[in-house]
Amino acid sequence: MEEGVTIWFTGLSGAGKTTLARLVEAELRALGHKVEVLDGDIVRTNLCKDLGFTKEDRVCNAQRIGFVCELLSRNGIVVIAATISPYRQVRQEVREKIGHFIEVYCKCPLDVVIKRDTKGLYRKALDGEIMSFTGISDPYEEPLAAEVILETDKETPEHCVEKLLEKLKQAGCLEEAHEIRTAQ
Ligand code: ADP
Numbered sequence: 001m002e003e004g005v006t007i008w009f010t011g012l013s014g015a016g017k018t019t020l021a022r023l024v025e026a027e028l029r030a031l032g033h034k035v036e037v038l039d040g041d042i043v044r045t046n047l048c049k050d051l052g053f054t055k056e057d058r059v060c061n062a063q064r065i066g067f068v069c070e071l072l073s074r075n076g077i078v079v080i081a082a083t084i085s086p087y088r089q090v091r092q093e094v095r096e097k098i099g100h101f102i103e104v105y106c107k108c109p110l111d112v113v114i115k116r117d118t119k120g121l122y123r124k125a126l127d128g129e130i131m132s133f134t135g136i137s138d139p140y141e142e143p144l145a146a147e148v149i150l151e152t153d154k155e156t157p158e159h160c161v162e163k164l165l166e167k168l169k170q171a172g173c174l175e176e177a178h179e180i181r182t183a184q
Pocket residue numbers: 011012013014015016017018019020082106116118151152153155156157158160
């Protein structure tokens with residue numbers, strides 16, 4: 001994949017972005033691609049550690065992640081961003097800048113992610129211990145035209161990964177690494 005691509009996971013906390021990003025990363029590495037994952041939780045401990053959870057900071061967070069995605073993907077890397085990125089407009093802005101961009105909506109109803117509460121954050125948000133929590137006290141704007149929608153309350157992780165890989169194949173993203181591998 002000479003140009004690389006950015007695979008941008010968006011969705012509520014606990015919707016499955018990190019889980020699926022890591023599974024897809026492993027699959028793509030096995031296919032011979034160079035892959036980098038920018039996980040929202042990790043990025044917030046370094047690149048974006050000065051940012052909070054206001055609308056402005058969330059927009060800035062997505063812009064910075066988008067900037068790194070652009071640099072890497074134009075150098076042939078498959079970049080996987082996994083970040084709530086709740087605002088539609090900044091996702092669109094990043095999409096336009098990057099060009100080769102696949103938006104993946106990890107779709108999961110609020111009651112299911114509350115039940116999962118993998119990080120214990122929903123309980124705190126519902127108890128008012130955390131303010132501005134996406135889905136509870138802060139907005140999440142669903143994608144209107146994501147390339148892939150993964151319904152993580154209905155589809156198994158394996159099925160979600162298969163569906164995404166199929167989409168990447170259709171979009172011509174898996175060809176070059178495959179050609180390199182078979183030519184060896
Ligand atoms: P996020 O990165 O969106 O905050 P995580 O990946 O950290 O979400 O957590 C998602 C949780 O949901 C994990 O505990 C995972 O095992 C579970 N889960 C259940 N079904 C799925 C699925 N189909 N896809 C992804 N995660 C799933």
